[in-house]
Structure formats: C-alpha cells, structure tokens
Amino acid sequence: MRKSVSKRDLTADAGVELDLRVRYAETDRMGVVYYANYFVWFEMGRAEYCRRLGFRYLELEELGYRLVVAEAHCTYHKPARYDDVVTVHTFLHKLARRLITFGYRVVRKGPTETLVEGETTHLCLDAAGKIKSIPEPFHRYLGQNPSRHDSHA
Amino acid sequence: MRKSVSKRDLTADAGVELDLRVRYAETDRMGVVYYANYFVWFEMGRAEYCRRLGFRYLELEELGYRLVVAEAHCTYHKPARYDDVVTVHTFLHKLARRLITFGYRVVRKGPTETLVEGETTHLCLDAAGKIKSIPEPFHRYLGQNPSRHDSHA
Amino acid sequence: MRKSVSKRDLTADAGVELDLRVRYAETDRMGVVYYANYFVWFEMGRAEYCRRLGFRYLELEELGYRLVVAEAHCTYHKPARYDDVVTVHTFLHKLARRLITFGYRVVRKGPTETLVEGETTHLCLDAAGKIKSIPEPFHRYLGQNPSRHDSHA
Amino acid sequence: MRKSVSKRDLTADAGVELDLRVRYAETDRMGVVYYANYFVWFEMGRAEYCRRLGFRYLELEELGYRLVVAEAHCTYHKPARYDDVVTVHTFLHKLARRLITFGYRVVRKGPTETLVEGETTHLCLDAAGKIKSIPEPFHRYLGQNPSRHDSHA
Numbered sequence: 001m002r003k004s005v006s007k008r009d010l011t012a013d014a015g016v017e018l019d020l021r022v023r024y025a026e027t028d029r030m031g032v033v034y035y036a037n038y039f040v041w042f043e044m045g046r047a048e049y050c051r052r053l054g055f056r057y058l059e060l061e062e063l064g065y066r067l068v069v070a071e072a073h074c075t076y077h078k079p080a081r082y083d084d085v086v087t088v089h090t091f092l093h094k095l096a097r098r099l100i101t102f103g104y105r106v107v108r109k110g111p112t113e114t115l116v117e118g119e120t121t122h123l124c125l126d127a128a129g130k131i132k133s134i135p136e137p138f139h140r141y142l143g144q145n146p147s148r149h150d151s152h153a
Numbered sequence: 154m155r156k157s158v159s160k161r162d163l164t165a166d167a168g169v170e171l172d173l174r175v176r177y178a179e180t181d182r183m184g185v186v187y188y189a190n191y192f193v194w195f196e197m198g199r200a201e202y203c204r205r206l207g208f209r210y211l212e213l214e215e216l217g218y219r220l221v222v223a224e225a226h227c228t229y230h231k232p233a234r235y236d237d238v239v240t241v242h243t244f245l246h247k248l249a250r251r252l253i254t255f256g257y258r259v260v261r262k263g264p265t266e267t268l269v270e271g272e273t274t275h276l277c278l279d280a281a282g283k284i285k286s287i288p289e290p291f292h293r294y295l296g297q298n299p300s301r302h303d304s305h306a
Numbered sequence: 307m308r309k310s311v312s313k314r315d316l317t318a319d320a321g322v323e324l325d326l327r328v329r330y331a332e333t334d335r336m337g338v339v340y341y342a343n344y345f346v347w348f349e350m351g352r353a354e355y356c357r358r359l360g361f362r363y364l365e366l367e368e369l370g371y372r373l374v375v376a377e378a379h380c381t382y383h384k385p386a387r388y389d390d391v392v393t394v395h396t397f398l399h400k401l402a403r404r405l406i407t408f409g410y411r412v413v414r415k416g417p418t419e420t421l422v423e424g425e426t427t428h429l430c431l432d433a434a435g436k437i438k439s440i441p442e443p444f445h446r447y448l449g450q451n452p453s454r455h456d457s458h459a
Numbered sequence: 460m461r462k463s464v465s466k467r468d469l470t471a472d473a474g475v476e477l478d479l480r481v482r483y484a485e486t487d488r489m490g491v492v493y494y495a496n497y498f499v500w501f502e503m504g505r506a507e508y509c510r511r512l513g514f515r516y517l518e519l520e521e522l523g524y525r526l527v528v529a530e531a532h533c534t535y536h537k538p539a540r541y542d543d544v545v546t547v548h549t550f551l552h553k554l555a556r557r558l559i560t561f562g563y564r565v566v567r568k569g570p571t572e573t574l575v576e577g578e579t580t581h582l583c584l585d586a587a588g589k590i591k592s593i594p595e596p597f598h599r600y601l602g603q604n605p606s607r608h609d610s611h612a
Contacts, residue, residue: 024353025187025346029180029235035528035579036178036502039495040331047330047389058389069494073532082182083353083364120494177506178499188375189349192342193484200483200542211542222341226379236506236517331495333488335541340484388488 015089016146018048019109022084032079038116039072042104045090046120049102053141060138067100067122067134074118078108085109095142097133098124168242168258169299171201175237185232191269192225195257198243199273202255206294213291220253220275220287227271231261238262248295250286251277321395321411322452324354328390338385344422345378348410351396352426355408359447366444373406373428373440380424384414391415401448403439404430474548474564475605477507481543491538497565497575498531504549505561505579512600519597526559526581526593533577537567544568554601556592557583 020041028034050057060067080086087107094101104118124134134142173194181187203210213220233239240260247254257271277287287295326347334340356363366373386392393413400407410424430440440448479500487493509516519526539545546566553560563577583593593601 021350023346024181024349025189027182028177029182029184030525030527031182034178035531036495036498039498040329043330043495044327056389066489068489068538069535071532071534072494073530075530076528079527083362174503176499177502183372183374188378189342189345192345193482196342196483197480209542219336221336221385222382224379224381225341226377228377229375232374236515330487331493334483335486335488335490337488342484 013091013147015091015103015105016045016049016052018045018088018090019085020044020088022080022082022086024082027082030079032081035074035076038074038076038080038106038118039120041086041088041106042072042074042090042102042118042120045088045104046102048088049090049092049146050142052146053144055138055141060135063135064127065132065135066125068125069120070099070123071121072118073120074116076116078113078115080106080108080115086115092142092146093119094121095139097139098131100124100134100142166244166300168244168256169198169202169205171198171241171243172238172262173197173241175233175235175239177235180235183232185234188227188229191227191229191233191259191271192273194239194241194259195225195227195243195255195271195273198241198257199255201241202243202245202299203295205299206297208291208294213288216288217280218285218288218291219278221278222273223252223276224274225271226273227269229269231266231268233259233261233268239268245295245299246272247274248292250292251284253277253287253295319397319453321397321409322351322355322358324351324394324396325391325415326350326394328386328388328392330388333388336385338387341380341382344380344382344386344412344424345426347392347394347412348378348380348396348408348424348426351394351410352408354394355396355398355452356448358452359450361444361447366441369441370433371438371441372431374431375426376405376429377427378424379426380422382422384419384421386412386414386421392421398448398452399425400427401445403445404437406430406440406448472550472606474550474562475504475508475511477504477547477549478544478568479503479547481539481541481545483541486541489538491540494533494535497533497535497539497577498579500545500547500565501531501533501549501561501563501577501579504547504563507547508549508551508561508605509601511605512603514597514600519594522594523586524591524594524597525584527584528579529558529582530580531577532579533575535575537572537574539565539567539574545574551601551605552578553580554598556598557590559583559593559601 022033026033026037047057089105091103093103101121106115108115124132126132175186179186179190200210242258244256246256254274259268261268277285279285328339332339332343353363395411397409399409407427412421414421430438432438481492485492485496506516548564550562552562560580565574567574583591585591
C-alpha cells in the first residue's frame, strides 16, 4: 500500500458517495467485474466529488484545462458482480497548486463489504499541454469540505 | 436481414481481412464476447479497409472531416470466446457522395465458422457538423477494389 | 428502418425509463459517445424493464437460462456527450415463446431530443445452449404492461 | 513508485513484446487513450507472456484455477493516440507459490517513447475461491526465461 499525504484526517469521513448498478458489460468470463472497470467508477466518483462542491469537471475543460491522470492504483479485496448496487466513496487525499490526488473506496450495498480501494493523481494541463496551476475558482472549490455542501445528483 | 445496394458482386469476395485475438476484457459473465464489442471490431475492420486502399482514416479527420455512424446492425450466429483468433472481413456495400456503407463478417479461425455479420452506414460531416461530400482523394480511394492493392498492416 | 411486429400500439407509450449520466469512458476522440456504447445502455434498459415487471434478469440466469442476442440495430440521430443526463426508454416490441424483441429510444434531458433508436432480439437458451421457451413465471411477467407496475429503481 | 522484488535483473531485458494498434473505441474526448484501457493492454501482455512460455492462460482456467488481480498500478508518462502502434513489454517481477507480479512498459513505435509503466499482482484461486499454489506445470513454466523460448503468436 502506498503512502499519501492527507490534508486532513479522512478516516471517519464517508467522502462523496455515488451509487451505481453493475452493468452486464462490466463483467468478464470469470463472472465478476473486469479489473480495469473500477477505474471507470473512480472517474465517476471524482466527477461527483466536483459536482458536490459546486462545479462540473466539464467546465474546467471548457476553459481549456484538463486534469490528466499521472498515476492510478487499485487494491482488490472482493469482486463486484452483475446487478450489484455499489457505492463509490471519493475523498480528497491531496491538493496542491498543480496536482490533486483522490482516494476511493467501493463498497457493496446491503451487508456492507469493501470491494476495492484506489487512488488517482492528476496534473492540471492547459490547452498546449503545459503543466499549470488548477485555475480559480476550481482550486478553491476543491479545497472545501464536501460534507458542508448540499448534494445534487 | 436488410437489403443493401452493392456496387459490385461481393459474394465471392473475402473483403479486407483483419485478424485479432479475443481479449479477456471483451468477454462477459456468459463466458462469451459481449454483444456490443463486435461493433468495435467492425470499426477496426473499416479502418483496415481504408489502410488497404492507401490512406488512414485519421487523415480524413485531420482535414476536418468525420465519418459519423448513421446506422449499425449486427446478426449474431455463434459467440466468439476468450483467446479465439477471429478474422474480420470488411466489404464496401455502398458508396455514394455523402454516404458509405460497410459490411462485415466475423469468422473464427481453424474450422471456419461465421460468428456474426453486420453493416454500418456512415455520413461525412465537416468540422461544423454539416453533411458534406466525402472529400477527394478519399472518395476515389474508397471506390477502388482493395483486392488490387497490396496489403500493409 | 426495419419492421417489427408489435403486440400492442406503443406509439403513445413512454416505455420503462432509466436515467443515466454519460461517463468520460464512454466518449471517443470525436468528443461524443462511441457508437457501440449505446448497446450497453440498451442492455441496462431491458434489465430495468424486467425489474419494473417484478423480476431481475439475473434470476433467469440463475435458473440456467440465458437470453442471447440474435440481432441488434441502432439508428443514430444526434450524439450524446460527456456529462449529459439521458433517458433510455425501453419497450416490448414482440414477445413469442422463445423470442423477445425490445425497442429503445434514448433522449437527452432538458430540451428533449431523440438521440438514438434501437432494437434487439433475443432467444432463450438453456444451460446446454438449446433454444427453449422462456420459462414461467418470466414469460408471463414479460407480457404484462409495465405502466401498471410501480417503479422501483 | 513501488518496490518490487525481482527474481533476476530485468533492466536490460525487453520482456515479452506484444504489438497492438490503438482502437477508436479506446480513445476519449481528450483525444487520447482512456486511462483504464492500459490495464486491458496489460492483460494482453501477460497472456502473451504465458503463451511465449508454452501455455495459454485459458488452460489454467480450464483446470479450475484463476489468477485474480490483487493489486494494479499504472504511471502515465505520455498518452497513446488513435491509430498508434504500441508495444507492450511484459516482465516477470515476482513469482511465489501463490502469487505472481507482472511489470509492464508500453512504448510507442517509431521514435520510441515510453508511454506508461505498470504492475499487477495476482493470486491463484481454485474453483471454490480458496487461495492455492499455482499448479504445475504452470508454475514451472512461469519461472522460465521467456527469451529462451521461441515466439509463437
């Protein structure tokens, strides 16, 4: 497991939650969700995180910026299966001027079980592909505590 | 099965062939290739068709044109399975100024079996999203017989 | 466009509705949803159709039956884009003993626009891969009118 | 970057190579390969690794065993783009009785550029889901040096 510098203690935090139902297309011949697909769920989790803080990730791209993935990691505990409803919990692990790290925990609903945990680190690039500071007001938004915000799916 | 106007008789024609090996990610919990993934193979087949005729589909996009899918169809006979090597045969079914229809037949190698057959119809759009004639020299290339061309993977 | 025998008039019917938000992973370099991914949404639509009628498609598989796709078709009108919320409307187009045809219409929320329309036909197979009648009580459920049922996501 | 115990020095080793061409379906609206798809390529790389050593991963599954992913990691340097031909280099990083770690490096052909590097760790499970030793002769095969074997695609 890899260390990550957390700006605040998140152990008691449920993060921003997103529910989704496992698609047939996401399973493989082993009968479980194919391992790469959890990273798709992580992406949905961080988009939801932004939305909860008051902006759409799309707005950042419309300004000519992109958050490109620099590193991605996942630890697999138990598999998700077709038709399961799972919750993706997304946390802010680190926020710097030009870099942001999200953490994720995916749990199955019902008798709650942690299925996978992951982390992704992103750099902010401008349209020319240069590393830039995350522009305002997005950087300020990202530094807020999502639990203080009202949810809107 | 749907009628399509063919510019020439293609029944004896093997079309342009592309071999590929079935990926684990392409299977589903039924143990076979998920039905939507054959359309991904069709896309690879038509890209190979263009390549055989002397151009890359990418060049068309670099000029500001796109071939957008207007219609797609697939008939499923037998499933492809993990690690199978299959051949995608791609045919030109129809070529008009602003529209092109490709046909596909996917067969398993070894004791040859037809797995699926399909068809996709594409419109040519410019950067502004207007329907346009397929630009030269691409339209002329597409009207050629690929079996007269040398292959280059 | 292909004819399909409808058991009842569905023109005024909204079918069974399922909302979903477009994922980044579902887009392609053209900036729109990749054409094969609409078939994934169709699968979610028919699973929701079953759920609304009182059973999970999974239960059918747990009894050793499968509904395999025999034919799939999609007509593309306008593209869905990242972060759009779309509604998949699913209809029963035909129900026979061993065969079922679903129809689909995907619309964008907001100023409602039809994006794509499609149809899939499925055969019922047993564990040995033989074509069988859709087992009871599933066949009976499928013949019911979903608008008479209460929704449960 | 994470440490991994290597059984032998692999720095000068090209590993087992697999070439593939980037599919349109693998790109996203940023115009590059979606970050989760590199894990699909890793899976193809390790299947090729097994093949080079004289067995198909499928044979292991046919005996009732599975190599399930316990951990996956990827570091992204530069993006792959549509129609690029890339080479996936796969290495054995660690081989224990019940666990195997593969390393990957994906490079673009032409002026060679490293695009991504990754690592996946797998546990061997039997049909009942219990952790087991990797069965013979597969464990013995995996311990061999692939560069001593003849290639067969």
